[in-house]
Amino acid sequence: MNVELDNVMEIKKLKKSFDSQIVLESITFSLQKGMIYGLLGANGAGKTTIIKSIFNLITPDEGEIYLFNEAVPQSVDQYKKIGSIIETPVFYENMTVEENLLLHCDYMGEQFKNNIDKVLTEVGLFDVKKKMIDQLSLGMKQRLGLGRALLNEPELLILDEPINGLDPEGIIDFRNLILKINQTYGTTVLISSHILAEVFKIADTIGIVSQGKLIKEVSKKALEEMELDIEEYYLSLVKAGEHV
Known part of the structure; x- marks a missing residue:
């Protein structure tokens, strides 16, 4: 695989099954330095499996993961450049x-x-x-x-469902903290959530995951230019993805 040097992380054709159940099917996306990337999908869509694969907690059946231009798993030093919250700390x-x-x-x-x-x-x-x-x-x-x-x-901050269980005020506080950290330090952020509105508020680019597939990748700018109802757009993509 050719690795883009300005990418903090690259995932290429990631596949994973548990017994006969496919949980990830050819997932491919990358994070450029300084961006906030949102993985959006329902519970059970495959988001946490992707993140566990990044940390080598799950071994994919196929595919490649690169952190800081090195294949995973490579060295402990890769992970010392990462900060993370996996659900409730x-x-x-x-x-x-x-x-x-x-x-x-x-x-x-x-x-x-x-x-x-x-x-x-x-x-x-x-x-x-x-x-x-x-x-x-x-x-x-x-x-x-x-x-x-x-x-x-950390150069890369990975947050898996970090706002689960928070009240509205706590969600706003947490969102503002992430934006502040990204803007102040240029920290690259990967955040996964099933809470649609929050992902759209925080992410520069959104990857929509459904039934183990990355069915759409779209920038915030493109979404704003389309002037669509975000919830209807999301549901239409998921529905279409289910029939691919």
């Missing part, structure tokens, strides 16, 4: 916010301990760094998960 409840982040730095790199106060300030949690995890709301835990993902100054 998990913390040690009997430890403080700060202690959890210090523990994370023990295996990501001692040098990142100097970033703790910075990322806590970034996600609005500096004033609670001495609080125990069980004292935090769900929204605060999600923001802490984002802070932990940012500790290693």
